[in-house]
Amino acid sequence: MGIRGELYEWDLTGVNFTSIxxxxxxxxxxxxxxxxxxxxxxxxxxxxxxxxVVINRVACKQGVSPNEYELNGTELIKWNPNMFVQIVIDTTxxxxxxxxLYHAGISGMASPYPVTVERINYYDLFPPVYVIPDQTWxxxxxxFNDLKKAYENGLFTTIKSDVILAxxxxxxxxxxxxxxxxxxxxxxxGVPITxxxxxxxxxxxxxxxxxxxxxxxFYLKAVREIxxxxxxxxxxxxxxxxxxYDPS
Amino acid sequence: xxxGETVILNxxxxxxxxxxxxxxxxxxxxxxxxxxxxxxxxxxxxxxKAFQYIVLDAVAVSPPTLQAQIYVNTTRYFQNPxxxxxxxxxxxxVPYPNGKxxxxxxxxxxxxxxxxxxxxxxxxxxxxxxxxxxxxYTGVNVTDAxxxxxxxxxxxxxxxxxxxxxxxxxxxxxxxxQNIQKYKEIVVxxxxxxxxxxxxxxxxxxxxxx
Numbered sequence: 001m002g003i004r005g006e007l008y009e010w011d012l013t014g015v016n017f018t019s020i021x022x023x024x025x026x027x028x029x030x031x032x033x034x035x036x037x038x039x040x041x042x043x044x045x046x047x048x049x050x051x052x053v054v055i056n057r058v059a060c061k062q063g064v065s066p067n068e069y070e071l072n073g074t075e076l077i078k079w080n081p082n083m084f085v086q087i088v089i090d091t092t093x094x095x096x097x098x099x100x101l102y103h104a105g106i107s108g109m110a111s112p113y114p115v116t117v118e119r120i121n122y123y124d125l126f127p128p129v130y131v132i133p134d135q136t137w138x139x140x141x142x143x144f145n146d147l148k149k150a151y152e153n154g155l156f157t158t159i160k161s162d163v164i165l166a167x168x169x170x171x172x173x174x175x176x177x178x179x180x181x182x183x184x185x186x187x188x189x190g191v192p193i194t195x196x197x198x199x200x201x202x203x204x205x206x207x208x209x210x211x212x213x214x215x216x217x218f219y220l221k222a223v224r225e226i227x228x229x230x231x232x233x234x235x236x237x238x239x240x241x242x243x244x245y246d247p248s
Numbered sequence: 249x250x251x252g253e254t255v256i257l258n259x260x261x262x263x264x265x266x267x268x269x270x271x272x273x274x275x276x277x278x279x280x281x282x283x284x285x286x287x288x289x290x291x292x293x294x295x296x297k298a299f300q301y302i303v304l305d306a307v308a309v310s311p312p313t314l315q316a317q318i319y320v321n322t323t324r325y326f327q328n329p330x331x332x333x334x335x336x337x338x339x340x341x342v343p344y345p346n347g348k349x350x351x352x353x354x355x356x357x358x359x360x361x362x363x364x365x366x367x368x369x370x371x372x373x374x375x376x377x378x379x380x381x382x383x384x385y386t387g388v389n390v391t392d393a394x395x396x397x398x399x400x401x402x403x404x405x406x407x408x409x410x411x412x413x414x415x416x417x418x419x420x421x422x423x424x425x426q427n428i429q430k431y432k433e434i435v436v437x438x439x440x441x442x443x444x445x446x447x448x449x450x451x452x453x454x455x456x457x458x
Contacts, residue, residue: 026262026263027259027260027262062345063392064392064395064397065263065268065390065391065392065395066263066264066265066266066268066390067265067266067268067387067388067389067390067391068391068392069265080392082260082263084260096404097258097290098282098290098293098294098295098372098373099258099290099291099292099294099295100297101258103258103259104259104260109344109345109397109399110344110345110399110401112345116347117347118345118347118348118349118350119345119346119347119348120345120346120347120352120353121346122306122308122344122345122346122353122399122401123401126425127425127429142260144260144261144262144263145262145263145264145265146262146263146264149264150264150265153264153265155265155266189433189436190429190432190433190435190436191429191433192426192429
């Protein structure tokens with residue numbers, strides 16, 4: 001499959017909550033891919049040499065006030081994370097504050113997940129972020145409402161297993177194989193990389209070169225010539241094997 | 249904010265349930281969201297480096313009685329019809345978050361039109377002014393409904409793209425992502441054509457030296 005519209009959702013829930021160590025520290029940044037929290041995949045996202053990634057959207061759980069929690073006895077059944085997400089390519093953070101410094105990123109209030117009638121997203125990731133081959137990309141979240149402190153203060157003792165404490169949503173397009181090569185070509189030409197432009201370039205190449213067999217014939221002849229010369233050289237050097245004397 | 253604090257520099261405050269409060273804002277007083285010493289602020293106001301441009305797309309505020317005014321150096325963006333400076337655009341028009349309290353951003357969906365450009369070395373910021381006093385809320389009374397917000401969305405154009413942005417402004421083109429990409433395409437195309445063009449006689453007829 002050459003082009004795939006991929007979605008990734010990361011959730012931190014109360015499933016198997018047994019100790020405070022399973023809760024992220026407030027104000028500290030963690031990866032949704034490689035941290036020990038939530039539904040992580042235990043590996044950073046490396047773009048291989050035959051792939052190209054375009055990140056189209058990031059969103060996270062909305063809510064700011066830490067008081068908007070709900071309890072069932074001592075069990076936590078609702079939590080407002082006050083979370084932010086940052087896109088990191090290799091060692092560079094995408095979002096910067098107005099004084100040009102790295103910061104926590106975009107909040108769940110500006111780019112909420114899920115979008116509701118009362119929380120419509122204000123923010124679109126435009127232009128989208130391109131991740132080229134051999135780069136590593138990461139989505140990092142920061143929670144500013146202190147879940148650990150709330151637990152230490154005795155606010156709750158358990159967390160309901162299906163309560164979503166924090167969530168992040170990523171929408172990206174994965175270009176694979178020849179589509180990734182076309183994407184890189186578009187990038188070098190300064191053309192925006194979208195599904196449409198990649199397909200347009202493919203059509204253009206097929207229209208111009210698809211019926212031309214001369215180039216292929218030339219390279220086939222050249223490769224045969226090189227193989228023949230290499231065989232003769234091995235014979236002269238005394239390095240030839242039985243296959244070099246095979247008339248076929 | 250955590251109880252006892254009114255400002256957090258260069259970050260967002262870490263909050264603990266029932267140990268928070270909101271900072272009261274007085275009617276008619278403008279508060280700078282970057283260096284106003286209230287809420288999550290910065291060390292310095294927004295100032296662009298020599299290789300940066302900003303296209304300011306949108307501002308949004310809540311509660312509805314809060315108004316936002318953009319300034320660049322000493323000039324304020326929103327004016328009254330009598331050319332006096334106004335207090336800005338209100339949360340009734342640009343609510344944040346969009347949909348809060350049933351108010352939807354309907355008229356300003358496209359943001360500022362035309363967008364506001366901020367050039368290298370200019371200082372910019374946003375001031376919010378309450379039309380009426382916003383009281384302090386403490387403890388369990390602090391909810392998403394009564395926290396004051398201001399949201400600014402801007403496009404930062406950096407490095408080589410800032411050079412393209414300058415060329416676009418000089419040519420009186422609208423500064424947008426699409427136009428920057430279009431301009432780069434034109435530059436690439438011209439370079440390709442320049443490479444295939446016939447050389448002038450003075451060069452093509454010159455003797456080759458090895």
